[in-house]
Amino acid sequence: MAATLMAISPDAADVAPAAPGAAPGAAPGAVDLRADFEASGLPEIFDQLDQEMVGLAPIKRRLREIAALLLVDRARQRFGLAVGAPTLHMSFTGNPGTGKTTLALKMAAILHRLGYVRRGHLVTVTRDDLVGQYIGHTAPKTKEVLKRAAGGVLFIDEAYYLYRPENERDYGQESIEILLQVMENQRDDLVVILAGYADRMDRFFQANPGFRSRVAHHIDFPDYGEEELLEIGERQLEAMNYRLSPQAKAVFAQYIALRRGQPHFANGRSIRNALDRARLRQASRLFQRDDGPLSVDDLTVIEAEDILASRVFAGTPDSQVGEAPS
Amino acid sequence: MRLTQGTFSFLPDLTDEQITAQVQYCIDQGWAVNIEFTDDPHPRNTYWDMWGLPMFDIRDAAGVMGELASCRKVYGDRYIRISGFDASHGWESVRLSFIVNRPANEPGFALERQESDGRRVRYTTRSYATQLPEGERYS
Structure with a gap:
């Protein structure tokens, strides 16, 4: 065996x-x-x-x-x-952009193939979808979501927001109670995956011991290394039919090293945003050029200058507003 | 007298597994599943009260069965039916409707004759149950 x-x-x-x-x-x-x-x-x-x-x-x-x-x-x-009956509820902890949601999608497919969930769909919710605004609003809302997730995987992003100890009249607790009950009694109907930052999830679990004991698998997502981030970036570009020129690749590796040291770094998501901005600069560079028609190569290659224009190289964070950790 | 309305009504009452299978069929066809209840079994009573909203975005029958369980808890002494509504163009109507819950005692219908002008007779049916006011009919 x-x-x-x-x-x-x-x-x-x-x-x-x-x-x-x-x-x-x-x-x-x-x-x-x-x-x-x-x-x-x-x-x-x-x-x-x-x-x-x-x-x-x-x-x-x-x-x-x-x-x-x-x-x-x-x-x-x-x-x-x-x-x-195995308890399959999980908690994914890790910094933003480390692939928690993507993996949850895969998890739903895996559990479906194994026959532990009947449909294999993923329902992604946050506090807004579960907690109501007035008395008596929360229970139907939470139940509605649970109904939708039946037979699949319920992914609660930033689950620690459900519990707000500073406000004793917060309705999050009601939602937690319903969730706990369903996680215990309808284990064959749905799998719940909680996700969030490691430290805040720890505090959440401390305040709600019921959750900790009902979640069987605590999975921690490590941050990506620089080479991994570069590879992620290249794959993202590839999926969009772009590629980096050799110089641009070297510059982008430099960019990643710098960007990682700055605040609000969100791993894969920051990479995606950086590449989106590079595409923007590439587009305007092509637009301003006036030396005849463009080839396919011109349209697909991102040059070093597209990346070098980033504010990261000037020593200020690339984006002050757009990239608050989420 | 056993009420026979909708699909499967000449069969023995469906078990919960059978209901689940039918509901899953509706979901797989892309129909919205509704739970409706009434205590007026007259065949012309088309519009029953709805339990909650139509369930458009459910992927698995377990969600519907949970709603059915809570509907039975409240209206277990009335008729409950499940219907599948097909919203696709050209149909836009109920495709499947079947009774999933019925009162323990169904008194049946009376045939009433009304002598009208000349020698004409008008016929109508009336449920014995509806002699009592709504809400007290089957308890």
Whole structure:
């Protein structure tokens, strides 16, 4: 069993010989986890995850562990072994722009493939969608959202806003109570993922011990390294049919190093904003040029000057207003 | 007398799993699912009271079943039906409607004859239940 389980991690896949019990066409009473894994359609999702998301190694490993647990649980069920209904509620903590929402989307797909949620859709909400404005408004609002999320994944962004200790008449508490009740009683109907900054989520969990105990998986998203950010930027450009010229790439690496040291740095999101501004400058540069028609190359290449014009190089934050952490 | 209105009404009452499957079918077709209730079983009583709003944006039947459970808690002694409304162009009407809850005792209908001018007779049906005021009919 151990060998087959190992085979779920991709690097071990080529090395680990199939365990005797796991050979195709195994005797009844044996179970082939590997075949299960293939049949569930999970390999594609994990491949996609590896290709689309840069870095985040600990998180990808954690996802594989969860998938392995769910697959083993399913195999155990087939033999009539006791299976505790797994608690799949999760909390994603990390700085802005580290890929929490993107991963939540993937999580919904993974849980759907494994059969732990029936539809695999993701409903993203914040405090506004859950908490009402007057007495008696909160419960229907929260229930409405839960109804919408049934059969899928409910993603509560910046969940710590739900609890506002400084205002004792805040309706957030009511919403929390309903959520807790549903998280406990309708575990097979929906999976709740809470997300937010690490320190504030910690305080939120301290104030609401009920949440902490009902959330099984606490996943921390690390900040990206500089090379990872550069790769993210290049992928984003690629998706939009742009590319960086060699000089621009060097300048952009420099930009990232500078930008990281400045306040309000939001990882992937800051990169995206920087590239959006570079595209803007590229467009106006092309527009002002008057030496004949443009080639496809002109339209797709972002030059060093497009990035060098950024205020980051002048020593002031690139954008004072647009990039408050969110 | 057992009320037969809408789809499946000649079958035994649907179980919750069967209702869930039907509701999921409606959702998968893209229809808005509604829960309606009434205590006036007359066949011409088309417009029943709605429980909450039509559910347009639900992906899974569990959400509807939760609403049905709370509707039954309040109006468990009345008729409750679930309908699927197809808003797509050319249909714009209810595609499926079936009763999911009925009173324990259904007294049925009386046929009334009214002698009219000449030898003419007018016929009408009236539910025995509606002799009582609304809200007290099945309790």
